Amino acid sequence: MDRTEKLSLTSRLLAHVDNGTTDYADGLMRVPFGAFNDPELAKREVEVVRRHPHIVAHTDELPNPGDFLTTELIGTPLLVVRQNDGSVKAFSNVCRHRGARVEFAEKGCKRIFSCPYHNWAYGRGGELRAMPHAEDFPGLDKAEFGLVEFPCEVRHSLVWVIPTAGEDLDVRAILGDKHDGELEQTGIGASHQHRFETFDLDMNWKVVVDGVQDSYHLCQLHTTTVCPLLHGNIYALDPHGKSWRLVVARKTLEQIRGKDPDEVDVRDYTLANYTIYPGTMLVTEPNHFEIWTITPHPDDPNRSRTTIRLLSPAKPETERQVRFFDKNWELLMKTLLDEDWHVAGTITGNIATGGVGELVYGRNELPGQMFHTVLAEDVAKLTR
Known part of the structure; x- marks a missing residue:
């Protein structure tokens, strides 16, 4: 962040604190309840989400050539492998012979991945290396029967994958x-x-996305956990394409007043959420990072999956440092399980039975409005 941007962001946030304002949308937005539980709409949303990148790992999980992990991304089974040259590749964890799962272990290190059904064997790069009784498959070109490869990129120590072959990343x-x-x-x-955990939730995925981006509730729902640390309903939002940076003011922001702008960094007094549409958030705080990956269930609009990673700037070297990051994780879990998801978890059920026809997003809920607008536009493009 250059000096001009730091000064501008500081000025914007302090003005919001002084005036009790925030960045605003043009007006109200109404979203029908059906947008959260319509099965046909949910199918189209899954198709949209499968065309965008999602974080499936931190590079700590794949330190050496041959290290691998298996996971599932929006119903697609993945095999993610560190290559001999240090790069990372992601494949469909499905044998090209009869469609069985190739690798059942959650993680490990291998040179060859053999499907247990008929022992078709694949190399680290996904190429078909061997098959029993190859003479019984006349005309089969092994070069054409490697594992299906998905777009994959390592950036910011994170492994990103689009679970649709042929997309650009x-x-x-x-x-x-x-x-x-x-x-x-x-x-x-x-x-x-430092830690990560995956949660399979009885919530529509858009409810989860809405919650992570919403600063309006911070000092209503989180009175003793988050509100002492962050200003509720005060943020600055800057978009880029379908992504945006959402910066929330910490209660310490006022300490910047009167200080030499070249001697302070506004990032030490804020929380920044870099949102990568549709459901990835990179949250930067002064002393750690949170990485969120939120995806819909492939078949059920009332279910979703969220993976949360807590990253430390470097590997802790002392027990005291470990405890510090453990406490950050514990606060995050308490906030989520006892507060956010305890309350937001009722929304999906209420949508089905509550008799209320729509949700309303205020002018102060700009991130939610942007998310629902972009998603609706992308879904509409599929039907044209």
Whole structure:
């Protein structure tokens, strides 16, 4: 973040604090309840989401050539492998012979991945290396029967995958040069993954996305957990394409007043959420990072999956440092499980049975309005 941007952001946020304002949408937005539980709409949303990048790992999980992990992304089984040259590739974890799962282990290190059904064997690069009784498959070109490869990129120490073959993936372009450069300056590229956990939720995925981007509720729902740290309903939002940077003022922001702007950094007094549409958030705080990956269930609009990663700037070297990041994780889990998801978890059920026809997003809920607008536009493009 250059000096001009720091000064501008500081000025915007302090003005919002002084005036009790925030960045606003032009007006109200109404979203029908059907947008959250219509099965046909949900299918089209899944198709949209499968064409965009999602974070599936931190590079700490794949330190050496041959290291692999298996996971599922919007119903697609993935095999993610560190290559001999240090790059990372992602494949469909499905054998090209009869469609069985190739690798059942959650993680490990291998040179060869053999399907247990008929022992078709694939190399680290996904190529078909061997098959029993190859003479019984006359005319089959092994070069054409490697594992299906998905677009994959490592950026900011994170492994990004689009679970649709043939799509273009350029994380820097998606973020934009300015926001990508800001993330690089935070040191996230040298980060250490302290904890991560995946949650299968009985919630529509858009309810979860809405919650992570919503600063309106911070001092209503989180009176003793988050509100002492952050200003509720005060943020600055800057879009780039379908992505945006959402900066929330910390309660310490007022300490900047009167100080030499070249001696303070507004990032030490804020929380920045770099949102990569449709459901990825890179949250930067002064002493750690949170990485969110939110995806719909492939078949059920009332279910979703969220993976959260807590990253430290470097690997903790002392027990005290470990406890510090453990406490950050514990606060995050308490806030989510006891407050956010405890309340937001009722929304999906209420949509089905509550007799209310729509949700209303205020002018102060600009991130939610932007998200629902872009998603609706992308879904509409599928039907043209």
